Amino acid sequence: MRSEFVQTRAPTADCRRNATSPRTVTSRPHNCCSLQTKTRKTSRTSRLTRSGAEMQIPIRPPPGALSHSFPTCKCIDVVRYLFAAINYKGKTLSLCQVTCHHLYQLALPLNKPTAQLRWEEEGVDFGERWVCIYRLPYEVTTSTRLQTLQYRIVHRYFPTRRFLYSRKVIDDPFCDDCGLVDSLYHYFFECHEVHSFWNDLIVKVNVKLPRQRQIKLTRVGVLLGFPRKLPVVNLLMLVAKQFLASQKYRQGAVTYEIFYPNIVKMFSIEKEIARKNGKTDKFMKKWKPFISADGMLDL
16 A cells, blocks of 8 residues: 655755754755655744745845944944944943844934924924923823823824814814814913913912912913923823813813812822822922921812
8 A cells, every 4th residue: 555655855964953943044955845745744844944934034134234223333244243332322332232222213313203393383492301391291190191181282182173173073173162263272271261260270379389489370381381390380280281171071161169179189199199109208298388287288
């Protein structure tokens, strides 16, 4: 009876070696399968060896890629290249210290974000303090809801009526309360009801602050925050902007009396988190201007 399997070629030593170590790069042809079967495959060679794809793995990176990714490295030999270094922001880093972040920064041009360019076109330029503006919501609170809100405002992606109208979501860009174009400035500052709310809040806050720590009400400060002021002040600004967004969405009234429970809630949440983490002293230091002698919120 004829055998089901037909052995066409005995496996060589190189094939067995390649099967156990698929990463080995060899220049031998990879069609030396040990067995050819009719119904099932019994070859011990790796998939890369059978398909010939192993030949596509380079022994060393292309010279052009090395010289482009690392401008200060002039050698292309792999052995010499491992001992090279790059110049990153005035610091010399050996390649064993280089991370993906370093490669990304070297490969891409350092362009300003589009939103930052638009702010600067409107006369808002913080210079080197733009980094503080981006970090501000993440330094003053751990609430992802507040962080997301500020991120959308800074990057000018908050859904005002003008924003929605430009994307053909609604029929007109005008404010429901005063009839003016509902831009980012108008939504959070210039609308008459919102402006009255900010005046009441700033008066309450400045009464509790020393003179050098008091804040001046401006539309840029309301939208982007006050990097040089107390963290608790910027936290209150974030809570107030979240309150405005919620009330406008519900078409509710915007007053300090309605807003005050939101401050109490944030105060209680941070106090409880600080108690569980053993950071009560840090919490008291943060909220010190607005804490009474008995440890209660006084604002």
